Amino acid sequence: MGELVAETDEYQIIHEDMKKLLFMAAAAIAVAACTTQKQAEPEKTKAQQLMERLDTLRQKGIMFGHQDDPFYGLTWEYQNDSSDVKNTCGDYPAVMGFELGGIEMGDVKSLDSVPFTKITEEIIAHHQRGGIITISWHPRNPLTTIEGGGLAGQKFPEGTAWDVSDSTVVKNILEGGKKYDLFQTWMQRLSDFLATLKTPDGEKIPFMFRPWHENSGSWFWWGEKLCSVEEYKALWNMVQDKLLNDGFDNIVWAYSPGCQENLTAERLLDRYPGDDRVDVLGLDGYQWAPEGKDAFIAQGKQNLEVLCQVAQDHGKIPALTECGLKNLTDPTWWTSTLLPTVENYPISYLLVWRNYKEEWFGPSPSKPDAQYFVDFYNNDKTLFLKEIK
Ligand code: BMA
Numbered sequence: 320m321g322e323l324v325a326e327t328d329e330y331q332i333i334h335e336d337m338k339k340l341l342f343m344a345a346a347a348i349a350v351a352a353c354t355t356q357k358q359a360e361p362e363k364t365k366a367q368q369l370m371e372r373l374d375t376l377r378q379k380g381i382m383f384g385h386q387d388d389p390f391y392g393l394t395w396e397y398q399n400d401s402s403d404v405k406n407t408c409g410d411y412p413a414v415m416g417f418e419l420g421g422i423e424m425g426d427v428k429s430l431d432s433v434p435f436t437k438i439t440e441e442i443i444a445h446h447q448r449g450g451i452i453t454i455s456w457h458p459r460n461p462l463t464t465i466e467g468g469g470l471a472g473q474k475f476p477e478g479t480a481w482d483v484s485d486s487t488v489v490k491n492i493l494e495g496g497k498k499y500d501l502f503q504t505w506m507q508r509l510s511d512f513l514a515t516l517k518t519p520d521g522e523k524i525p526f527m528f529r530p531w532h533e534n535s536g537s538w539f540w541w542g543e544k545l546c547s548v549e550e551y552k553a554l555w556n557m558v559q560d561k562l563l564n565d566g567f568d569n570i571v572w573a574y575s576p577g578c579q580e581n582l583t584a585e586r587l588l589d590r591y592p593g594d595d596r597v598d599v600l601g602l603d604g605y606q607w608a609p610e611g612k613d614a615f616i617a618q619g620k621q622n623l624e625v626l627c628q629v630a631q632d633h634g635k636i637p638a639l640t641e642c643g644l645k646n647l648t649d650p651t652w653w654t655s656t657l658l659p660t661v662e663n664y665p666i667s668y669l670l671v672w673r674n675y676k677e678e679w680f681g682p683s684p685s686k687p688d689a690q691y692f693v694d695f696y697n698n699d700k701t702l703f704l705k706e707i708k
Contacts, residue, residue: 365569369451369525370598373571373636373667376413380702381661383695384414384453384670385681386641389441390433392674393683397437403674407682407689408696410703414668415445420457420480422512423505424464430457430479431673439515442524449708452526453573453640453670458505460540461498462488480539489546489554506561513567523569529640530558533603534590535576548590555592571598575640578604578622584629599667600630601640609648612656619660627664639669643680650687653695662700 363371376382385404388411390396392403404412417438420430428434442452457480464478476482492502516524534551537544541554555574562570574597576587582602591597602622606615623639630637639661644652661669672680682692695701 365523365525366571366598369527369569369571370636373451373599376702376707377636377665377667380700380706381666382413382451382668382702382707384416384451384668385412385673386416386455386670387418387431387433387673387675388412388415388681389445390437392681393676393679394685403681403683404703407684408693408703410696410705411445411448411450413702413704413707414451414453414670415441416453416455416670416672417442418455418457419509419512420455420459422456423458423508425508431675435512439512442516442526443518446524447518448704450704451668451707452524454526454528455532456509456528456530457539458509460485460488461492461502461505462540483537483540483542483545485540486545488540489550493550493553493557502557506558509558510562510565510567513562513570514565516569523567525569525571527571527573527599528562529573529575529599529601531555532573532575532601532640533577535579535586543590551590552592555596559592559596572596573599573601573638573640575599575601575603575638578602578618580618582622582625584625584632587625587629594633594635597635599638599640600626600633600635601638602626603641604639605642606644606652606656609644612649612652615644615656616660620664623661623664623666627666636667637665638667641672642669643671646679647682647686647688651691652688653682653691654698655691658695658698658700662698 383404385402388402388404392401392406395401402411404410418429418431418433419435419438421428422435426435429438445452459478459480460482462485463482477484488498490496491498493499516526518524531541531551531554533539534541534543536542539545541551546554559572574592576590579586587600604615604619604622606612623637627637629635642657644656649656657669674681674683682689696703
């Protein structure tokens with residue numbers, strides 16, 4: 320008996336040990352499973368979430384975008400909830416474009432005279448109503464502008480983004496250049512502004528950022544004839560690395576040269592910063608001449624064909640990042656020109672530039688193009704705010 324008891328005790332001890340071991344093994348497996356699950360599905364950044372949203376919406380149609388939409392129109396300025404687009408068709412644009420030129424100077428208002436506090440407010444408002452945001456930046460010329468003012472109200476060209484009088488600007492803001500320190504300050508001011516783009520709960524707002532655009536032309540200080548390919552890429556990387564280091568994981572990076580005759584994939588990519596540095600691949604293309612309809616359609620289709628193919632090959636999202644017919648001199652433009660140009664291409668969005676009294680690209684209820692814009696709005700292919708929520 321005694322022996323048996325002893326045996327049983329031993330058995331029980333072994334049994335307890337085994338239970339412990341089994342428990343520990345199970346716990347280890349559970350922890351490992353948890354870790355692998357975490358590794359397989361890291362939490363998505365705001366930028367990744369926006370990318371997925373863009374990609375999903377692209378299956379549904381082409382989003383309509385308008386620059387500076389909530390600030391002013393052809394007959395009004397700074398009225399709550401106003402928008403020339405909404406006043407024409409009853410809905411806000413899906414995408415709104417905002418411009419930060421002037422933020423680098425520490426200015427209170429942008430180069431288009433919009434207070435930066437208003438820009439923050441309207442970006443938050445558009446995000447909260449379910450809309451998508453894209454940001455452009457036309458910083459002044461760091462070589463020729465006068466820090467601390469002196470150029471207020473003066474737009475073209477000295478000291479501005481359009482000042483192409485000196486082709487060493489990019490070189491001079493890169494490491495070793497005489498305006499390196501100044502440009503570091505400019506990037507910090509940009510970063511400080513972008514940090515204001517948060518919801519009242521403190522969540523970062525995702526947005527597209529589209530710096531150094533139309534670089535295939537030579538009308539900005541970062542244009543083709545004003546810097547080498549290496550300098551251009553170094554400029555792109557410098558700003559991108561600064562913002563990534565500052566923790567902006569809510570930025571979708573958009574690269575957009577200009578539309579051009581007989582675009583080829585090589586030409587489109589000749590200054591491309593790289594697959595690891597770009598998310599949206601776009602083109603900017605306008606119809607400048609009232610009689611340029613056929614040429615716009617032909618070139619637009621040819622360019623979008625190349626754009627969409629290259630975007631697909633590189634896993635990027637294509638978009639017509641700027642377009643328009645200045646002052647809508649052909650009121651039918653929305654349906655006779657723009658729609659047939661874009662309708663068969665899987666672009667994410669198109670954006671028309673601002674409605675400034677002297678130069679407008681969006682619709683306005685008082686103008687003859689309004690009725691055609693309503694048809695454009697009603698077309699199945701086009702997406703406005705209510706259709707993307
Ligand atoms: C240009 C014009 C300018 C404006 C600039 C930046 O195309 O509209 O009047 O300052 O864009 O928004």
